[in-house]
Amino acid sequence: MPAKTFSLSDYDGIIFDLDGTVYRGSHIVPGADITINKLRKLNKRIAFVSNKTTGTTADYYKFLSDHGIKLSLSEVFNATLIAGQYLEKNNPDAKFFAISEPTFVKEIENYGLTFTNDPVNVDVVLITLDRDITFPKLEIAAHSLELGAQFFAVNIDNTCPVDEGEIWDAGATIAALEKRTHRKPEVIFGKPSALMMETVFGYMQLPPQKLLLIGDRLETDIKMGNDFGIDTALVMTGVKNYLNGNSDVKPTYIFNSINDLLS
Numbered sequence: 433m434p435a436k437t438f439s440l441s442d443y444d445g446i447i448f449d450l451d452g453t454v455y456r457g458s459h460i461v462p463g464a465d466i467t468i469n470k471l472r473k474l475n476k477r478i479a480f481v482s483n484k485t486t487g488t489t490a491d492y493y494k495f496l497s498d499h500g501i502k503l504s505l506s507e508v509f510n511a512t513l514i515a516g517q518y519l520e521k522n523n524p525d526a527k528f529f530a531i532s533e534p535t536f537v538k539e540i541e542n543y544g545l546t547f548t549n550d551p552v553n554v555d556v557v558l559i560t561l562d563r564d565i566t567f568p569k570l571e572i573a574a575h576s577l578e579l580g581a582q583f584f585a586v587n588i589d590n591t592c593p594v595d596e597g598e599i600w601d602a603g604a605t606i607a608a609l610e611k612r613t614h615r616k617p618e619v620i621f622g623k624p625s626a627l628m629m630e631t632v633f634g635y636m637q638l639p640p641q642k643l644l645l646i647g648d649r650l651e652t653d654i655k656m657g658n659d660f661g662i663d664t665a666l667v668m669t670g671v672k673n674y675l676n677g678n679s680d681v682k683p684t685y686i687f688n689s690i691n692d693l694l695s
Contacts, residue, residue: 436684436685438665438685438692440474440693440694442642442644442663443476443642443643443644443663444476444477444638444642444643445476445477445478445479445636445638445642445643445644446471446476446477446478446479446643446644446646446693447478447479447480447481447632447636447643447644447645447646447657447662448468448478448479448480448481448646448647448690449480449481449482449623449645449646449647449648449649449653449670450480450481450482450484450492450496451482451484451592451593451670452593452647452648452649452667452669452670452671453646453647453648453653453667453669453670453690454468454480454496454501454690455495455496455499456593456594456595456669456670457593457594457595457596458595459595460499460501461669461689461690461691462689462691463689463691464499464501464689464690464691465499465500465501466691467690467691467693467694468501468502468503468690469500469501469502470694471693471694472502477636477637477638478503478507479507479508479509479632479635479636480492480496480503480507480508480509481509481510481623481628481632482508482509482510482511483510483511483586483587483588483589483602483622483623483652484510484511484561484587484592485510485511485512485532485533485535485536485539485560485561485586485587486533486535486536486561486563487510487535488510488512488535488539489505489508489509489510489512489513490505491535492508492510493505493508496508506635507635509628509631509632509635510622511560511586511587511621511622511623511628512536512539512540512560512586513631514621514622514625514627514628514631515540515558515584515586515621515622516539516540516542516543517543517631518619518621518627519540519543519544519545519556520543520544523545523555523556523582524544524545525544525545525546526545526546526555526556527545527546527547527548527553527554527555527556528540528545528546528547528548528554528555528556528557528558529547529548529549529551529554529556529557529558529572529573529576529581530547530557530558530559530560531557531558531559531560531562531565531569531570531573531602531605532558532559532560532561532562532586533561533562533563533564536558536560536586540558549572551572551575551576551578551579551581552579554572554576554579554581555581555582556581556582556584557573557576557577557581557582557583557584558584558586559573559583559584559585559586559602559605559606559609559617560585560586560587560602561587561589561592561601561602562602562605563599565600565605570605570608570609570612573609574609574612574613577609577613577615578613582618582619583609583613583615583616583617583618584617584618584619584620584621585602585606585617585619585620585621585622586602586621586622587601587602587603587620587621587622587623587652588602588603588606588617588620588622588651588652589601589602589603589622589649589652590603590604590607590651591603591604591671593648593670593671598671598672622652623647623652623653623655623656624651624652624653624655624656624659625656626659626660628656629656629659629660633660640660640661640662641661641662641663643662643663644662644663644664644665644684645657645662645663645664645665646664646665646667646687646690646693647664647665647666647667647670648666648667648668648669648670648671648673649670649671649673650666650673650679650681650683651679651681653666654666654681654682654683655681657683657684658681658682663684663685664683664684664685665683665684665685665686665687665690665692665693666683666685666686666687667687667688667689667690667692668686668687668688668689669688669689669690
């Protein structure tokens with residue numbers, strides 16, 4: 433049961449997850465554009481926060497804009513942005529290997545790091561969504577970790593929602609590497625990490641009690657809100673969650689979709 437009765441007037445800022453919340457795969461959630469644009473007219477401060485790394489923040493900005501959502505690029509945050517900023521500060525000039533897609537590798541290189549697939553030279557292993565994951569990629573990552581490379585999780589989502597259902601995501605890859613190497617990630621960049629939330633707090637400039645975080649995933653979206661004292665709304669438009677009492681992560685509200693914000 434929801435923790436309390438929902439009232440939009442309680443919140444000055446809304447933090448939206450993207451994939452599974454505002455859109456799924458290549459299709460926007462019906463009515464999401466109307467809802468978000470109405471919130472903007474109501475002077476709600478808005479941020480879009482994603483763990484997905486297969487596109488840039490500019491790509492996500494363009495996708496949302498092309499689907500009628502009014503926004504600015506500065507409102508869009510993804511796990512690549514958080515990872516790049518951290519690595520630029522803490523691991524400058526490091527050599528990295530990533531189980532990822534090419535867009536992610538290129539963005540991390542833009543922060544001054546160098547990609548290598550030679551485990552002997554790898555300083556940092558980065559794990560995120562890779563729709564072309566292979567056994568050789570897993571073995572390069574595992575060998576690098578065995579040789580002492582740092583182990584960083586860009587995101588920890590077990591699956592990613594797509595038009596046809598869900599697909600393998602970084603969390604499943606990380607679990608396989610943990611079994612293979614007996615090591616766990618030292619840093620997580622995406623939701624529900626403090627690194628992600630602190631960046632969003634810096635942008636929103638609102639106290640936690642005036643924010644609402646909306647997402648489709650208990651272990652990342654809802655957990656991040658709970659960890660930082662932010663009310664949360666779980667939507668049913670994304671991944672399958674198990675709301676049978678087994679999870680200790682509880683949302684403040686449960687919505688069919690983000691359109692319930694205005695209902």
